Amino acid sequence: MNNLIDILYERGFIEKTTHDDELVEYIDQGNIKGYIGFDPTALSLHIGSLVPIMSLAHMQKHGHRPIALIGGGTGLVGDPSGKTEMRKLLTPEMVEHNARGIEKQLSRFIDFSKGKALILNNADWLSELKYIPFLRDIGRHFSVNRMIKAESYKMRLESEEGLNFIEFNYTLLQAYDFLNLFDNYGCRLQMGGSDQWGNIISGIGLIRKMRQETVFGITFPLITTSSGAKMGKTAEGAVWLDSERTSPYEYYQYWINTDDNDIVRFLALYTFLPMDEIKDIERLEDDDLNSAKTVLAFEATQLVHGRQEAIKAYHAAASMFGVRIVPERIMPTSSIPRDEADFDDISVPHSFFDLKQIQTGIPAFKLFHLVGLAPSGSAAMRLIRQGGGYINGNRISSTEYMISENDLNNKEILLRAGKKRFHKIKIRY
RNA sequence: GGUGGGGUUCCCGAGUGGUCAAAGGGAACAGACUGUAAAUCUGUCGGCAAAGCCUUCGGAGGUUCAAAUCCUCCCCCCACCA
Numbered sequence: 001m002n003n004l005i006d007i008l009y010e011r012g013f014i015e016k017t018t019h020d021d022e023l024v025e026y027i028d029q030g031n032i033k034g035y036i037g038f039d040p041t042a043l044s045l046h047i048g049s050l051v052p053i054m055s056l057a058h059m060q061k062h063g064h065r066p067i068a069l070i071g072g073g074t075g076l077v078g079d080p081s082g083k084t085e086m087r088k089l090l091t092p093e094m095v096e097h098n099a100r101g102i103e104k105q106l107s108r109f110i111d112f113s114k115g116k117a118l119i120l121n122n123a124d125w126l127s128e129l130k131y132i133p134f135l136r137d138i139g140r141h142f143s144v145n146r147m148i149k150a151e152s153y154k155m156r157l158e159s160e161e162g163l164n165f166i167e168f169n170y171t172l173l174q175a176y177d178f179l180n181l182f183d184n185y186g187c188r189l190q191m192g193g194s195d196q197w198g199n200i201i202s203g204i205g206l207i208r209k210m211r212q213e214t215v216f217g218i219t220f221p222l223i224t225t226s227s228g229a230k231m232g233k234t235a236e237g238a239v240w241l242d243s244e245r246t247s248p249y250e251y252y253q254y255w256i257n258t259d260d261n262d263i264v265r266f267l268a269l270y271t272f273l274p275m276d277e278i279k280d281i282e283r284l285e286d287d288d289l290n291s292a293k294t295v296l297a298f299e300a301t302q303l304v305h306g307r308q309e310a311i312k313a314y315h316a317a318a319s320m321f322g323v324r325i326v327p328e329r330i331m332p333t334s335s336i337p338r339d340e341a342d343f344d345d346i347s348v349p350h351s352f353f354d355l356k357q358i359q360t361g362i363p364a365f366k367l368f369h370l371v372g373l374a375p376s377g378s379a380a381m382r383l384i385r386q387g388g389g390y391i392n393g394n395r396i397s398s399t400e401y402m403i404s405e406n407d408l409n410n411k412e413i414l415l416r417a418g419k420k421r422f423h424k425i426k427i428r429y
Numbered sequence: 430g431g432u433g434g435g436g437u438u439c440c441c442g443a444g445u446g447g448u449c450a451a452a453g454g455g456a457a458c459a460g461a462c463u464g465u466a467a468a469u470c471u472g473u474c475g476g477c478a479a480a481g482c483c484u485u486c487g488g489a490g491g492u493u494c495a496a497a498u499c500c501u502c503c504c505c506c507c508a509c510c511a
Contacts, residue, residue, distance in 0.1 A: 290464055381478095389459095418458070
């Protein structure tokens with residue numbers, strides 16, 4: 001059970017691989033290089049990229065050398081695989097900017113020091129490509145007949161919108177990436193999402209044809225929640241790894257809201273906790289399940305935002321929803337604090353108001369909108385009308401309700417929308 | 430370039446002169462039930478200090494008392510032909 005492949009299989013990272021036995025043999029040699037591409041379509045990565053990131057981290061933990069390839073060049077083209085519509089084209093400046101942000105986030109999971117891992121940008125070689133030589137050297141190895149039969153293009157070919165030529169070239173560029181990494185870095189493994197299978201196979205084929213060498217591919221399953229939703233999608237949009245976009249508290253809450261049926265799977269994928277402990281979770285019921293979710297949320301938050309932030313989020317949640325001490329018997333390896341500490345709540349979303357503003361009086365619905373608990377005044381009005389608006393734990397009875405000094409509770413007002421969205425008003429003196 | 434079909438509120442999708450803030454479904458939100466879970470049931474689901482008013486149906490004009498619906502021009506997408 002020491003081979004990276006076994007570990008990845010056990011934790012649920014692998015959907016399929018090429019050359020099963022040869023791949024295991026190859027990885028057994030140790031210190032191998034494997035790469036994954038990251039699209040710089042946004043400034044930040046989100047939860048959807050966590051599986052690739054974690055697998056690179058596992059690689060490193062097992063003595064191999066991960067290569068994170070930022071798609072600075074391919075990002076200018078846009079991967080159509082599995083997409084229903086064409087991506088918006090990004091400007092080179094945007095791609096460059098995004099690449100930096102992504103690099104920062106990756107380094108939380110992977111140690112890039114002393115060549116223990118590499119971070120590369122394919123713009124470095126793709127932007128220099130000459131069209132005619134590229135067509136002659138690379139393009140001639142690709143059969144259009146085969147390409148249009150590929151599953152990843154199928155959706156687009158059958159759709160109304162069709163497939164644009166620029167996107168059709170994406171596969172060639174990604175195959176060329178692999179060739180390049182093979183030639184210059186001795187990289188023989190590419191990993192990626194299941195939608196990348198076609199692109200990965202193309203790279204493998206290209207290297208076989210041009211270098212007569214065998215290289216390998218691994219794809220990850222598409223992770224969905226038990227209810228069928230894509231990972232990391234909420235009403236507010238994606239759950240980002242960047243604390244500017246998704247606060248550690250919100251991030252923590254996302255994991256706490258995990259479906260019961262997903263806990264084991266997610267602990268395996270999104271934490272480094274030992275598998276034998278994770279398997280014990282399957283036997284838990286009721287309240288213990290919530291403890292397991294707490295561990296999941298804590299560990300996942302710690303990985304992305306660091307221990308301090310994870311503890312803050314954990315404490316904030318405790319102060320809102322009640323303290324929950326995780327028993328020693330559940331996930332003993334987890335570093336989640338298990339003692340009754342002083343639970344502060346500084347991580348709960350909050351904003352500051354002047355005492356004067358409160359004394360003047362402000363309609364409750366207005367305040368809910370103001371602090372972002374409702375997207376509009378109308379929505380806030382509805383919320384209150386439906387009995388979903390609370391002040392300091394008490395349901396607001398009327399849409400006319402005015403917030404005043406009387407609502408101050410220890411210099412604070414706790415607003416709540418529905419069951420689990422909180423916002424604290426603090427008075428600035 | 431030609432011909433035909435399209436662009437509707439977060440998404441899908443009905444609507445071809447007033448009864449349209451626009452059917453239906455999905456998503457989402459709230460309530461009940463719970464465990465900050467799922468399932469189920471009920472309600473809400475453009476904005477606005479709100480029984481009223483304002484802004485939306487690719488864009489800009491126009492016809493009309495009245496336009497998502499009719500006319501003109503433009504932009505974009507798709508299919509077939511070249």
